[in-house]
Amino acid sequence: MAVIKYVARRLVLMVGIIFVISVGAFYLIHLLPGDPATVILGGGDTPQARAALYKQLGLNRGIVIQYFVWLNHVLHGNLGTSFITNESVVSTIKNAFPIDVEMIILSQILAFAFAIPLAMRSAQKPNGRLDKTASAGSFTLLSIPPFIIIVFLVLIVAVKLKIPNTGPASYVSIGQDWVVNLESMVLPAVTLAIGSFVLYYRILRSDLISTLQEEFITLARSKGISRRRIMWRHAFRPSSVALVGTAGVNIGGLIAGGFVVQFLLQIPGLGFTLIDAINLSDYLLVQGIVLVISVSVVLINFLFDFLITIIDPRIARD
Amino acid sequence: MSDNAPLLSVKNLATTFETARGEVPAVGGVTFDLLADETIGIVGESGSGKTVLARSIMGLQPRTNVRVEGSVQLDGTEIVGASEAELRKIWAVDVAMIFQDPMTSLNPLIRIGKQIDETLRLRLGLNKSDAKKRAIELLDLVGIPSANERYMAYPAQLSGGMRQRVVIAIALACSPKLLLADEPTTGLDVTIQAQILNLLDQLKSDLHMSMVLVTHDLGVVATRTDRIIVMYAGRIVETGTTKEVFAQHRMPYTEALLASTPKVSDASHTRLNAIPGRPPDLLKLAKGCSFAPRCQYATERCHNERPELESSGSPSHLFACWNPLPLPTNRTASSAGSEA
């Protein structure tokens, strides 16, 4: 019951946030210096194109009406047609989006696969050799931004070691050749995984250490069950709430980290497309991508919030 | 084992915490025996080391920054210095502990039935359905109504008293020979306290267990123990049969402890006799008797020399005091501070 109420409250908040996002994304156009239509149309400023743009954005009306005209189009899945590429914004996004999803999923699998076991071992002997090494290492990694990591990974793996399909412009879609696709995803996934790994390791380690001091862990020990079982069955779940919360928030950062990686390796995901669109002054496409990414991030946050209440139903009661 | 060999034999048990501020001798050389079927009460103020003692007997102390010395033999098995792997074999099966605070000692995210099951399945090798059946029996045994449904409950759905019954059920799961009850009722309402204690008493005799009952409340041990150990600053200051400690105590600390326990026979609005002063800082223990700074009978010698446990005549009754109280027959005649 408490869970339902909690989820309902979150849902209302989420709708509110999406509303704010839509207003923000809508208003972006008006940040352009001078007449937005002139800037957006750029070189393709023909009377027909101008008329189409006015229809799409309702530019000749009051700003409030404009918003609703725009919103109505958005809700019908119409984000306009780029005046630079003459492609529909929605179809461009549809092509790019799965690449980001693949990248993020791969990176998260890697990050969790390393962070969880390492945090478990670290927490069993706080200030032990392993813990000290891992903590110092993760702290150093914390200070290396993804764009530096990817530059040096490319330098070492693709340029110096000459491992095929890892360098810039080697991306191939998964339908075309899934092996090459995975190979080209290695460096992006590793780069994004490093940042997440550091975050997850540190959070889980510190929560595990405090959980292990709980009385219920001593009671579990007194049952004479194995250390392994105490860690996984008794300590892990109560310690994973902050971990899951962090993972949810981290997704936003991952998408942004993805920009950098895609930009360098020319992987045609949303980030690459976005930067490309910014450089080409393809503002409708920029607006569409910003809207889609923002809403996705909010939806993911909501999903993770819900996940937390499943892990620890007590959260919903507070 | 022969019949009269003790089930539990504790010799010179000392537990020292190595803290950033220095070494803390939480338990400083404790010796006692416990026979099969016997119940012993360990009494003392907060900070007297009784909980640390109970955990050291069980070998449950954390391994880093804690030093446990001396010997604890449980049914012939040495516990001090044993590895956790060795201890796992005796935990739950030979010795089990009832924890102090039922609010924190159950895993909040695991159904209580599963928490009982775990011991049965992993330690006794019961299969899933047998374990469940047995767990429900245990819940029934410790007096939890509609045990069948409660099996699926989470700790948060139970009251404190009910949770403590679950903790007891977990401890009883493998029918241990020795039960260490560490302040089993402090976290509970007064009305529930008596219920839990009576339950323990009854289970103990039904299942033929020995029990160590740790408490700060002399009222708890008065009717439920065979013998009593009074602890102060990590040491035994007086021990004897329950009757001896209550009726013929010689150590002024025991007297003070007894005097600070309210009695039903007291007139209403009787002032409680709180023990003046505070328990000593274990980091800066005086070289003499630890209780001397708070003792109204203390002399020069008490501050400079530590008294050892001595017999008072009865072989079971020992106390550590330079100026023991006179025996009850001439107690009324003597005044404070007189030589025994």
Next chain:
Amino acid sequence: MTNLANDFGVAEPELLDRPEKRGRLGILFWVCVAWLGINIFGAIFANVLPLPNPLANNYSAINFGPSLHHLLGTDELGRDIFSRIVYGSRISVSVGFGAMLIGFGVGAPLGMLAAYRRGLFDQIVTTLMYVFLAFPAIIAVIAVLSFWTPRSLLKIILVIGIASIPLVYRVIRAATLSMGSRDFVIAAKVQGATDRRIIFRELLPNIAPVGISFLLIGIATVVTLEGALAFLGLSINPPQPSWGNMINESRTLLSQNIWIAIFPALALCLFLLSLNYIGDRLRSYFDVSEVKL
């Protein structure tokens, strides 16, 4: 009764597991402080220091390795890398401190006031801030900067600064809330101290440790963000050097001259490492839990 129940052995393990709690800050801490000082000094006095012009091309000294003449070598146009790094630090330092000045300037007073006053004001501001907090800030910054052209340092500072307000607000509000119910604050209230006095004399000094360590970590985050923007070509435009755009420019030349990438990357990482380390040490020194930040 409950007091007595708190027996020695229960409370103790916590104390035991942190032998270094409240120890000294350590030598590494002061090394980091010194490094940070050098960076800030270099950023402020770059044009006074005897440095070669960071924009001057020298085609007779292209892609030189480190030498006495060019401390960290030269880039593909023969520009002195050391000089470019020192000048580049101006961007990172001013964006880092400038944006946090805005974030703390608005977020901190609001957070303190909301937590101190509670009531409707707190509810409204907090809800609002949480709405913005759920907004993916990095994407918002990129979006605004791509539309709000032409880009300038001031606009970048402003946008990142505003985006950081909700984060600062949340941290400071939480810290104030945990202080507000402490005995010394209640005591001051009971004694009839004015709100002003309580806020400035009682609360502020106690929130300061949390604030300072969050400030340092916040600066590190902002500097990273600016670096990423520069890397993507959304920050200060070349030839004006910044650490991020230097790394960006280097990526096509990596196989010829690795120094162009290594030195700015090192400068940025060491700067971030110092900030993070100082922030982290202060946090554990003042015993602020990680969760709060």
